[in-house]
Amino acid sequence: MDINLLKTFLAVAGTGSFSAAAQEIHCVQSNVTARIRRLEQHLGKAVFERGRGGARLTDFGSRLHAHAEDLVARFEAAERDLLDAAGTSAPLKLGAMETTAAVRLPALLKSLKRKHPGAPLSLRTGPTAELLSLIWERKLDTAFVAAPVDEDRFRHKLAFHEDLMVVRSSESQSDQSLLAFRSGCSYRARGENWLASEGHSDTEIVEMGTLEGILGCVEAGMGFAVAPESAARKFHGISGLTLTPLPAPYGDVEVHLVWRIDHKPAQVHVTLCELLQTR
Amino acid sequence: MDINLLKTFLAVAGTGSFSAAAQEIHCVQSNVTARIRRLEQHLGKAVFERGRGGARLTDFGSRLHAHAEDLVARFEAAERDLLDAAGTSAPLKLGAMETTAAVRLPALLKSLKRKHPGAPLSLRTGPTAELLSLIWERKLDTAFVAAPVDEDRFRHKLAFHEDLMVVRSSESQSDQSLLAFRSGCSYRARGENWLASEGHSDTEIVEMGTLEGILGCVEAGMGFAVAPESAARKFHGISGLTLTPLPAPYGDVEVHLVWRIDHKPAQVHVTLCELLQTR
DNA sequence: GTTTATTATCACTATTAGTGATATATGGAT
């Protein structure tokens, strides 16, 4: 049995809800349902009463709760001790695309710090092409970039799926500038390819350095932008932005964690890879 | 992480060898290798020094060993407490083919008893057809029988693969009697089908009740028999028996654990299913 | 240098876990 089941169980018990637990542990709700069911199947008795307001522990569930808290705590203590003893070594030089850094990394790095409290870590953002160069020059250990990557030179592991969206001001007219990151950004390349395929080869491109800047300008009616849905939503808020999916095949992007094929991953790096498994 | 990894680790540490550990925990050796590697990958450091005489704990491995013993013990204690609290309930009425009972069940039931020390359990042996009838009449909860089973009436879970062998006396001549269990035995049916396909429709069939009896008579030169390799080997020992595989498609048998489609499995039953996963 | 006992690797398959869309259920407003 996997201790992940117990961690999921504790998350549900703690939040009092399957869906809240799913958010807390960064996975989809159906996943929590499945894990709790596995746990219940294994033990042969229900641990939660489900109802309107979420989930409440049954008597049997409380009994499990006592054991689970103890077991998980001891397990994590042991894990920390061992990871510590294994030697954390050098700082991990990490890179990521602007949007990934903004939306995906916070939760990820938080989990990483929980497992390697002492591990030093640096982060540099930039477009895919630049990050790959930095990795190749060994100035970064690893980075989150958009697929595909050259399999002969790099190893990689799938990290996230992003759906690219066209972001416009709600009152905007069409045929304005494309607001984008500087050249080398793969999202920008997607946008340009899409425009070309539509015959808009003359669209002006305005380069900007930050996502906030781009979205601000879009809101101000200067033009439109291409960004992952997750990132656009994060800054959506009250503002009058309209999101429409970038049509296939331009809209789907896989973000991978990438490193040099001859680079020996440090322990923090391996742990980071492990954390990517459930997202 | 799965506690199975820790159990595997303890088995290796205890026996001092990957292959011995594999036997102890009933799995193939490459499996142990893979699990230990997973563990080492997770922790980032080798836990065993491998060499001629097997495996010895590294310093780091000893550190893990201390934690692992504690964690596994606590985990199993908690599990026992919870399984106990869930209520063991009625005795499990189990059936199995003669050969399965002889060769496969001992290890399996031992593991089962470890998890449900108090669970009462009865075992009845018989050929596939008879066992299925007993299940249908609700005189058995579940049984190990040869595939295929009627999916509309039964649920099932794959338990073992068996390779059927023709067992002859080493000095025997061909065209003797087929020594077999009483009618309803699916292995016997396989043997008969094979004989028929070879044109030996006139072979005399001698019915016997036990595997030892059959193999004894084969050794005495009375005829030949059809039996799973695992069972034949168990009684092989010093005796002068020759095993040749029953040709395809007669030779491959899947043994499944089967129960009535409308039967609600008790907890012992569920645990038994879980134990089947790794064999 | 061959033998023997051991672990590692590999290609393949079976099984399991995860995903996202959608269905279902339940209490509370209106």
Add this chain to the structure above:
DNA sequence: ATCCATATATCACTAATAGTGATAATAAAC
């Protein structure tokens, strides 16, 4: 009552992982 908001369950699909059995590699002992 009906609709709405908020839950969990289910499902078809895909990705990832673990298990298997054969074979290779390795190293000590003879």
